[in-house]
Amino acid sequence: MEDKTVELQFITHFTDTYSYYDSARMALEGGCRWIQLRMKDTSVDEVEREAIRLQGLCKDYGATFIIDDHVELVNKIHADGVHLGKKDMPVAEARKILGKEFIIGGTANTFDDVKMHYEAGADYIGCGPFRFTTTKKALSPVLGLEGYRSIIQQMNEADIHLPIVAIGGITLEDIPSIMETGITGIALSGTILRAKDPVAETKRIMNL
Ligand SMILES: Cc1ncc(COP(=O)(O)OP(=O)(O)O)c(N)n1
Numbered sequence: 205m206e207d208k209t210v211e212l213q214f215i216t217h218f219t220d221t222y223s224y225y226d227s228a229r230m231a232l233e234g235g236c237r238w239i240q241l242r243m244k245d246t247s248v249d250e251v252e253r254e255a256i257r258l259q260g261l262c263k264d265y266g267a268t269f270i271i272d273d274h275v276e277l278v279n280k281i282h283a284d285g286v287h288l289g290k291k292d293m294p295v296a297e298a299r300k301i302l303g304k305e306f307i308i309g310g311t312a313n314t315f316d317d318v319k320m321h322y323e324a325g326a327d328y329i330g331c332g333p334f335r336f337t338t339t340k341k342a343l344s345p346v347l348g349l350e351g352y353r354s355i356i357q358q359m360n361e362a363d364i365h366l367p368i369v370a371i372g373g374i375t376l377e378d379i380p381s382i383m384e385t386g387i388t389g390i391a392l393s394g395t396i397l398r399a400k401d402p403v404a405e406t407k408r409i410m411n412l
């Protein structure tokens with residue numbers, strides 16, 4: 205049997221059912237080893253309180269811990285890294301603050317976005333949305349499999365080699381065909397949080 209697991213990034217999202225901590229714990233119990241704390245419309249103090257708890261949890265599981273948007277907080281608490289999109293601090297500026305030791309991810313919807321983040325020194329790309337999702341407001345245009353194929357082809361032609369994680373509306377069934385496009389990992393939230401048993405669903409995804 206091939207000993208290969210899906211490179212999975214679990215992204216937290218507010219729900220009435222689970223706390224941020226419990227949702228991250230379930231993803232970790234299911235075998236995910238990359239957690240992103242994403243808390244929108246919340247004060248930095250509140251994000252910091254949650255981040256400190258999740259950081260401890262991720263340490264216990266030997267998991268990477270990334271925070272969405274908050275560069276200064278990542279620097280302050282020494283999280284493993286930050287994820288930045290179009291409306292956030294530019295990757296190059298974050299790199300100046302954080303140095304080389306921290307992971308910096310950048311959001312892309314087009315090859316030009318990928319190129320910009322690559323040139324600015326990003327460590328990985330979050331590329332999406334794959335399809336419509338209610339988890340994020342003001343979504344960029346949906347990419348689908350064809351969008352990923354085209355971006356990966358342009359990356360290869362430009363000799364740009366960066367880990368590239370697909371995101372947005374992804375379910376277990378989508379993952380094999382997304383991985384066939386050359387995408388190197390998957391980021392998701394809703395499909396785990398909506399599952400009857402989020403731990404079992406994470407295990408199923410990890411072992412695809
Ligand atoms: C892995 C990953 N990819 C993309 C995003 C989206 O980031 P951004 O465009 O900054 O949007 P918000 O998440 O801040 O609403 C992400 N967080 N993670």
Ligand SMILES: Cc1ncsc1CCOP(=O)(O)O
Pocket residue numbers: 215217242332333336337338339340371372373374391392393394395
């Ligand atoms: C942060 C982010 N950016 C695009 S979709 C998304 C959240 C994850 O989406 P989903 O809940 O559909 O997996």
Ligand SMILES: [Mg+2]
Pocket residue numbers: 272273287288289290291292
């Ligand atoms: Mg952001």
